[in-house]
Amino acid sequence: MEHLLLVRYGEIFLKGLNRPFFEKLLVKRTREALEEFSGAEVIRGDGRFYISGYKEEDERAVIGRIREVFGLHSVCPAVKTDKEFKTVCEAAAGKLRDALKGGQSTFKVEARRADKKYPMDSMEIAREAGAFLLDNVEGAKVDIHNPDITVAIEIRDAAYCYAEVIPCAGGMPVGSNGRAALLLSGGIDSPVAGYMVAKRGVEICAVHFHSFPYTGEKARQKVIDLAKILARSAGNIKLHIVHFTDIQTEIYQKCPGEELTIIMRRFMMRIAEKLARQDGAQALVTGESVGQVASQTMQSLYVTDSVVGMPVFRPVIGMDKIEIMDYARKIGTYETSILPYEDCCTVFVAKHPVTRPRMANIERSESVLDTLGLIEASLQKSETLLIEP
């Protein structure tokens, strides 16, 4: 009898001829995620993976890590035995006893027989194993229609039993859908946006705009911490920390106060695009949501998008702040995002920013700036870090 994890994958199951490519990539991502657990092995099965070889006391931690891997659908802590029916029934009894510790009482057995040479069919296996469990597991009652616990028995190359199906993150394996550059601010929204895009298999690089001395080392560290959390699911993240102060002061001195933010946003987009192209990314991702602040009205988004020549994706565009906050809590970025170090560049936020900027006006205001020169100088002072989970 051997303890292992039975892992199912989601959407890539639907792929046709490309399926081996996706499967191979998903195995690679799963192996990377399990590097911290010595001995853990990932074995490709038929439409599923098996994870074994980890230390038994690590099982919950391994499951926790597996749940963060994009592309996996669910994980079941299972036991693998030989196919001798008595052995299978005893293994199932063990699983049921464990499950009953949660205070539940009713169960049913579901059986699947992939090995068609097995002497019993799936109906018989379920019936006989159910009877065995009822006789041998104290406190267990049968309920076929609405059981607390479903004990699964699968007869394949060997027999597998499990009683718990734990959902995983879903999505697609990272690296299966190209690369995008995320504008990562340190707030609540952008990490969520990055997570959502990475979940669809997109590799993420990140761009952060740092305004020393208006924001300090702790604000910078906070962004690194957020990238680290994202990296647990999204894989290693190349993080560009752009020195943005000189651009802000230049805009402040030369452009109308109420247009500061929108012009600043346009610079951020230009710089992000430049870095995205350097990194081989095909799109930008931001955490904007329509109407949340002045720079996120439809007119403002139109004016900021006009400076870039690649798609800009905003996965949280239609979400309310509360929904985004809930999502952030779920993916574990919320507590870091709300640390109070970010609001320190408020000097460069107008008290009454334009909410319906007109393209012609903004372009006229911007025309006094040496756009290319400013961007070049700012990139000269920037740094790039590789963030690992």
Next chain:
Amino acid sequence: MEIYLDNAATTRPLSELEALVHEYMRGGWYNPSSLYRPAALVHTAVNSARKSVLEALRAPKGELLFTSGGTEANNTVLAGFTKRKRHFVTSGIEHPSIYEAMKSLMREGHAVDFIRPKADLTIAASDVAAAVREDTALVSVMHVNNETGAVNDIAGIAAVVKKANPSAAFHSDGVQAFLKVPFSLEGSGVDLYTVSAHKIHAFKGAGALYAANRALLKPLFLGGGQEGGYRAGTENTLGLLAFRAACTHFTEHFESYTVKMRILRDRLLSGLEGLGGVLVNAAPQEKSAPHILNVSFTGIRAEVLLHALEEEGIYIGTGSACSSKKGMGSRVLKAMGYDKERIEGAVRLSVSPFNTEEEIDTALEAIKAKYGILKGFKRR
């Protein structure tokens, strides 16, 4: 080059402590409660540290409990008075280790009065006396305020408290005052007094609470009976030996060091006073500690100036965490009734006897230059 002007936050350990650390590594690490000779030597050393701190406090007979620092000492004080529902008096400008603990007492159903500071940033004895009631268990007023450096006349306050209610105990948080302002516990009427080691160039993790008698105390931690049963836990022996060394050093140099700090602080003050837009948040000379200077740079946020100076290797403090957006800002300056601009722009400069006049001049130049640039970028 590094100029450290945040000595109210913590201080650089005395260089003589390096030898002490080596000694500790070689043969000073035994548990003072053990019975063999090397351990007994450590035990003796801990007791000599106790003697040194009591001497530095010029304390009459009484107890000295070693703690992990000022916060623990302050919390220990309050723990001694919570058996029955009682009344407490404190000030609105206390360090969080008293202020937050007092607020927690309020939530538990005790009555607490918070005395506001006067225009000169100090707490008036008469205001405290007026708040004392028949059921007042404890009055706690800090000696030197950690943000503004204002010195409270704690002996004067203790006297009026005792007069209003002889059974009320008086505590003072002396963390910023200890070996910085002239003071003698003897004859002061102060029953309980808190000090900390890392503010006087020793290590973090060591502090002490003086108590005139044991009846005032109740242990926060129970365990192996260390510190006469009032503070269980194996002693931080290295921290205590460093504390002893620093006490001896600063007692010996008290006169010259306080004069030196005063000169440095006043040099900063006169360099900044003439500067347009600068408001000084300090008590008058005779009521201010020699090492702390609080000033507001109006029109900018303190944190921005802090980071701008950081770029030049000059480290200063803001006295409170940033986040004016969330309406936080300094509670102490708020208690003074200052406006938002003055609170947002407030920085704390704090010197040690080991700063030099050249450092002060360099810092002043940098502050003037940075402020000149930064105040051009006002929110609009």
